[in-house]
Structure formats: C-alpha cells, structure tokens
Amino acid sequence: MHVQQMISTHPHVQGSTNDVLIQCIEECYSCAQTCTSCADACLGEKMVEQLTQCIRLNLDCADVCAAAGSVATRRTGSNEQVIRAMLAACETACRQCAEECERHASHHEHCRICAESCRRCEQACQEAARSMG
Amino acid sequence: MHVQQMISTHPHVQGSTNDVLIQCIEECYSCAQTCTSCADACLGEKMVEQLTQCIRLNLDCADVCAAAGSVATRRTGSNEQVIRAMLAACETACRQCAEECERHASHHEHCRICAESCRRCEQACQEAARSMG
Amino acid sequence: MHVQQMISTHPHVQGSTNDVLIQCIEECYSCAQTCTSCADACLGEKMVEQLTQCIRLNLDCADVCAAAGSVATRRTGSNEQVIRAMLAACETACRQCAEECERHASHHEHCRICAESCRRCEQACQEAARSMG
Amino acid sequence: MHVQQMISTHPHVQGSTNDVLIQCIEECYSCAQTCTSCADACLGEKMVEQLTQCIRLNLDCADVCAAAGSVATRRTGSNEQVIRAMLAACETACRQCAEECERHASHHEHCRICAESCRRCEQACQEAARSMG
Numbered sequence: 001m002h003v004q005q006m007i008s009t010h011p012h013v014q015g016s017t018n019d020v021l022i023q024c025i026e027e028c029y030s031c032a033q034t035c036t037s038c039a040d041a042c043l044g045e046k047m048v049e050q051l052t053q054c055i056r057l058n059l060d061c062a063d064v065c066a067a068a069g070s071v072a073t074r075r076t077g078s079n080e081q082v083i084r085a086m087l088a089a090c091e092t093a094c095r096q097c098a099e100e101c102e103r104h105a106s107h108h109e110h111c112r113i114c115a116e117s118c119r120r121c122e123q124a125c126q127e128a129a130r131s132m133g
Numbered sequence: 134m135h136v137q138q139m140i141s142t143h144p145h146v147q148g149s150t151n152d153v154l155i156q157c158i159e160e161c162y163s164c165a166q167t168c169t170s171c172a173d174a175c176l177g178e179k180m181v182e183q184l185t186q187c188i189r190l191n192l193d194c195a196d197v198c199a200a201a202g203s204v205a206t207r208r209t210g211s212n213e214q215v216i217r218a219m220l221a222a223c224e225t226a227c228r229q230c231a232e233e234c235e236r237h238a239s240h241h242e243h244c245r246i247c248a249e250s251c252r253r254c255e256q257a258c259q260e261a262a263r264s265m266g
Numbered sequence: 267m268h269v270q271q272m273i274s275t276h277p278h279v280q281g282s283t284n285d286v287l288i289q290c291i292e293e294c295y296s297c298a299q300t301c302t303s304c305a306d307a308c309l310g311e312k313m314v315e316q317l318t319q320c321i322r323l324n325l326d327c328a329d330v331c332a333a334a335g336s337v338a339t340r341r342t343g344s345n346e347q348v349i350r351a352m353l354a355a356c357e358t359a360c361r362q363c364a365e366e367c368e369r370h371a372s373h374h375e376h377c378r379i380c381a382e383s384c385r386r387c388e389q390a391c392q393e394a395a396r397s398m399g
Numbered sequence: 400m401h402v403q404q405m406i407s408t409h410p411h412v413q414g415s416t417n418d419v420l421i422q423c424i425e426e427c428y429s430c431a432q433t434c435t436s437c438a439d440a441c442l443g444e445k446m447v448e449q450l451t452q453c454i455r456l457n458l459d460c461a462d463v464c465a466a467a468g469s470v471a472t473r474r475t476g477s478n479e480q481v482i483r484a485m486l487a488a489c490e491t492a493c494r495q496c497a498e499e500c501e502r503h504a505s506h507h508e509h510c511r512i513c514a515e516s517c518r519r520c521e522q523a524c525q526e527a528a529r530s531m532g
Contacts, residue, residue: 001400001429002512006436009508011443029428030400033472037405039325040473043318044410052309059305059325060204060215066465067200071193073432074439082193085225089218096215109408113401134267134296135379139303142375144310162295163267166339170272172458173340176451177277185442192438192458199332206299207306242275246268326470326481333466337459348459348495351488358484 001026003073021072024121024128028069028090031121035062035097038114045108054100054111061097064090065121072128080132087125094122134159136206154205157254157261161202161223164254168195168230171247178241187233187244194230197223198254205261213265220258227255267292269339287338290387290394294335294356297387301328301363304380311374320366320377327363330356331387338394346398353391360388400425402472420471423520423527427468427489430520434461434496437513444507453499453510460496463489464520471527479531486524493521 003025008017039058042051068090072083098118105112136158141150172191175184201223205216234248269291274283305324308317334356338349364384371378402424407416438457441450467489471482497517504511 002433002516003436005512006433006440006509009512010436010440011445025432029432033424033428033468034401034405036469036472037402037409040322041405041409043321046315046410048315048318049312052314055309055321056207056212056306057215060207060212062469063200063203064215064219067196069432070196070435070461073435074189074193079189079193079229082190082197082222082226082229085218085222086197089215089222092218093215096212110405113404113408117401135300135383136303138379139300139307139376142379143303143307144312158299162299166291166295166335167268167272169336169339170269170276173455174272174276176454179277179448181448181451182445185447188442188454189439195336202299203302203328206302243272246271246275250268322473322478323481326473326478329466329469330481330485333462336462340455340459345455345459345495348456348463348488348492351484351491352463355481355484355488359481362478362481 001029007073007075018075018128018131020124020131021075021128024087024124025069025072027117027121027124028065028072031094031117032062032065032069034114034117035059035065038101038110041108041110051104051108054104057093057097057100058114061093061118064093068125084129084132087129091122091125091129094118094125098122134162140206140208151208151261151264153257153264154208154261157220157257158202158205160250160254160257161198161205164227164250165195165198165202167247167250168192168198171234171243174241174243184237184241187237190226190230190233191247194226194251197226201258217262217265220262224255224258224262227251227258231255267295273339273341284341284394284397286390286397287341287394290353290390291335291338293383293387293390294331294338297360297383298328298331298335300380300383301325301331304367304376307374307376317370317374320370323359323363323366324380327359327384330359334391350395350398353395357388357391357395360384360391364388400428406472406474417474417527417530419523419530420474420527423486423523424468424471426516426520426523427464427471430493430516431461431464431468433513433516434458434464437500437509440507440509450503450507453503456492456496456499457513460492460517463492467524483528483531486528490521490524490528493517493524497521 101115231251367381
C-alpha cells in the first residue's frame with residue numbers, strides 16, 4: 001500500500017500527514033480483504049451451519065471497512081463529519097466481527113487471523129477518531 | 134428493485150417485513166447511483182473548479198449509501214448495532230451532500246435532483262433507525 | 267432510481283440518452299441488491315451446506331454488478347473500453363449465478379426471484395454492449 | 400495485508416497457494432486505494448479542469464480493482480470464469496488509468512505514483528490470468 005506516499009503528495013497536505021489516519025486507512029483495506037477471505041473459508045468448512053452468523057458479520061465488516069477506507073482516503077475536503085461517522089461504524093463492525101471470530105478461533109485458523117485483523121482495525125479507527133480532535 | 138419480494142421470502146422473515154427498512158434500502162441503492170452520476174456530471178461542467186467539494190461529498194455519499202444498503206439488506210442476523218451505526222453514517226453523508234448540492238441546484242439540474250435524492254435517503258435512514266426501536 | 271433523469275441532465279449528454287445503457291444501469295443496481303439478499307437468505311436456510319456455491323456466486327455477482335453499475339453510470343468520458351470489459355464480466359457473473367440459482371428455484375423462492383433478476387441483468391448487459399457499436 | 404496467510408488456511412486450499420494470484424489480490428486492493436487517493440488529489444489541484452478525465456479513470460479503476468480483489472479472494476469455488484472476466488476488466492481499467500496518469504506524472508507526483516501502481520496491478524492481473532491455465 002502507498003497510503004502515506006499518496007497522501008503526502010496531495011496538494012492540500014503538502015508533506016504533513018496524520019500518521020494515525022494513514023494507519024487506519026491501511027487497516028481498513030486490509031481488514032476488508034481478510035473478512036472477505038474469512039467468509040469464503042467459513043463457507044468451505046464442513047460445519048458451515050455453525051458459522052452462518054460469522055459469515056454475515058464478515059460480510060458486513062468487509063463492506064463497512066471498504067467504505068470507511070475510501071471515505072478516510074478522501075479526507076482532504078471538509079468531510080470530517082462523514083469520516084467520524086464512518087470510523088464509528090467501522091469500529092462497531094470490527095468489534096462485532098472480532099467477537100464472533102474469536103469464538104471459532106481455536107477451531108479455525110482463518111477465524112483466529114481475522115479476529116486479530118478486526119481488533120487492529122477497531123483500535124486504529126478509535127485512535128484515528130481521537131486524532132481528529 | 135425487488136427488495137420487498139426478496140426479504141419476504143427470507144427463511145427468518147416469513148412474510149412479515151419492516152416496510153420502513155425496505156424503503157430505506159431502496160433509497161440507499163438509488164442515492165448511491167444518483168451521487169455517482171452527479172459527481173460525473175459535475176466533472177463535465179465548465180466551472181468544475183467550483184464543484185470540487187460537491188464531487189467529494191457525492192463520492193463519499195455514494196460509498197456510504199452503497200455500504201449501508203448492503204448491510205441493511207443483510208438484516209436478518211443479529212447485526213442490529215452495525216445497521217444502526219451505518220444508518221447514522223448514511224444520514225450524515227446524505228445531509229452533507231444535500232446541503233452542498235442545494236447550493237448548486239439553481240445552476241445545475243443534476244445537483245437539484247441529487248439533493249432531493251439525498252434528502253429522501255437521509256429521511257429514510259432516520260425513520261429506519263427509529264423503527265428499530 | 268433516477269438514472270434517466272440524471273444522465274439526461276449531464277452537460278455532455280444534453281437530453282439524448284442511450285436508453286439501453288440506462289436500463290442496464292438500473293438492472294445492475296437492482297441485481298446487486300437481489301444477490302446480496304439471496305446470499306443472506308441462503309445463509310438462513312437449514313440446508314445451508316447445499317447452498318454454499320450459490321452463496322459464493324451471489325456474492326461475486328453482487329460485487330461485479332455494483333462495479334458495473336458505477337462504471338456504466340460514469341459513461342460520459344472516453345472510458346468505453348472499461349465499460350465494455352465490465353459489461354462482459356457482469357454478463358458472465360449474472361449467467362453463472364442464474365444457472366446456480368435456477369437449480370434451487372423450486373425449493374427456495376428467493377433463488378427463483380434472484381435467478382430472474384440475474385437473467386434480466388445478463389440480457390441488459392448484452393444489449394448495452396451491442397448498443398455501444 | 401494477510402492475503403497469503405488467510406488463503407493458506409482455507410479448508411479447500413490446505414497450504415498450497417497460488418502465489419501469483421495472491422500477489423494480484425494485494426495489487427488490486429492497493430491500486431483501489433491509490434486511485435481513490437489520486438482522484439482526491441487531482442480534485443485539489445488548481446488546474447482541475449485539465450484533470451477531469453484522469454479523475455474519471457481513477458474512479459473507474461478504483462471500482463474495478465475493488466471488485467476484482469473481492470472476486471479473486473473468493474477463488475475457492477468454481478467461479479473461475481468470473482475471476483477471468485474480472486481480471487481482464489481490471490487489466491483494461493489499470494492500463495487506461497496508467498496511460499492517463501503518465502501524461503500528468505511530470506507535474507503531479509500523485510499521478511506518477513498512481514501510474515506505477517496501475518502498471519503493477521495491470522501486470523499482476525495478466526500473470527494471474529496466465530497462471531489459471
């Protein structure tokens with residue numbers, strides 16, 4: 001990912017970047033991919049009927065992370081309120097997905113990795129929201 | 134759109150549907166399309182440099198509406214918290230985009246139509262949030 | 267949806283619209299919603315382990331339809347090659363999803379409706395591609 | 400990104416992964432972010448009216464890369480035809496966006512970085528398509 005490089009060359013930014021927001025953008029894109037992958041892996045498990053809620057939360061989390069990542073990337077206008085609301089939604093989606101994935105982490109390695117990714121993204125969203133003052 | 138038809142045949146729903154949520158899903162998909170179209174129309178205007186903030190809010194609103202529409206469609210699990218957070222984010226994105234589009238509505242018909250679409254979606258999100266108790 | 271209204275007010279279009287492309291855009295957004303809904307309904311069925319391939323194709327089709335709808339909405343530049351490639355991808359995704367949904371249509375009403383939506387979108391993509399000469 | 404880790408723990412994959420496809424998935428997510436960022440940076444430039452086609456191709460490329468990344472992540476079913484069609488669409492979108500960004504690369508550093516990202520993604524899509532036989 002080239003998040004830092006791209007944002008630092010933005011005409012409104014000119015070198016001074018919010019590193020916490022950049023970290024958050026990277027986690028959002030990464031978590032969107034991880035959740036999409038975890039949903040597909042869950043669909044391949046023999047006991048898929050025990051993982052349907054996990055799959056739904058994976059899909060929700062992937063959608064919300066992707067939108068949060070795009071909105072936060074487009075941060076240079078005066079859209080702070082939309083970013084804040086999306087960071088809050090993303091934190092919620094990541095927490096719910098992490099809680100569910102953690103329940104399956106001892107049986108399914110993909111759920112363990114996905115739970116970790118969601119927890120990192122949840123925390124990155126919290127810190128980015130705080131950094132916006 | 135077949136939102137009502139699809140949700141009423143969901144095994145967990147069995148005929149009794151939340152009409153306010155269905156209306157909200159339709160407005161989210163419709164507003165995502167309208168905002169994508171308005172951004173492109175703004176990019177085609179001669180005075181595009183006066184419309185850059187409008188384009189950004191259009192793009193934000195399109196991303197948030199699309200994610201809100203997907204999450205709300207997937208309402209049958211116990212993901213109420215994620216839906217609520219996304220309805221709040223969508224209401225914010227629609228309001229901000231509507232306010233900006235309204236400033237250009239007398240000069241650009243696409244902004245006038247888009248502002249109306251955003252206002253309808255903003256209200257549908259409010260009402261859907263209220264209907265969830 | 268306000269596809270026709272929005273495109274007809276685009277500064278590059280000025281009233282003369284490609285009705286076949288407009289129909290295609292509407293089907294793409296509608297099919298994206300229907301496939302997202304069908305995946306969630308399949309996840310709620312008791313025999314979910316027989317529907318995992320259907321869910322995957324639903325999710326693929328939803329992603330491809332959403333992207334095709336956005337790209338086709340943004341048709342006013344000289345991006346014809348991208349639109350063509352996305353119409354081809356969307357036709358493929360819709361056909362594959364329709365074939366799978368049709369296998370479950372007699373047992374699950376949501377699959378029957380979804381198959382119809384995919385077939386309409388498949389055909390609309392074909393016709394839109396043809397209309398672009 | 401945890402693409403390799405996630406795919407290698409998928410129940411259908413069990414350790415043997417297609418490294419070329421994994422590379423492609425990473426480039427798709429990365430390029431989606433870069434193009435979203437380049438569109439926003441272009442919107443911040445004084446000479447935005449000279450960059451409108453660049454912004455459109457950035458937005459197209461971001462949408463197509465995001466969808467291609469999701470579909471390729473969900474590779475474990477028998478959806479090879481959809482993946483192939485999306486890899487072809489993504490290659491086209493990346494090439495067109497790269498060609499346009501290269502025209503502005505000497506004036507705008509964000510366009511230079513974005514062109515490179517698009518070229519890497521274009522090549523990764525080509526190689527992934529070839530690796531699928």
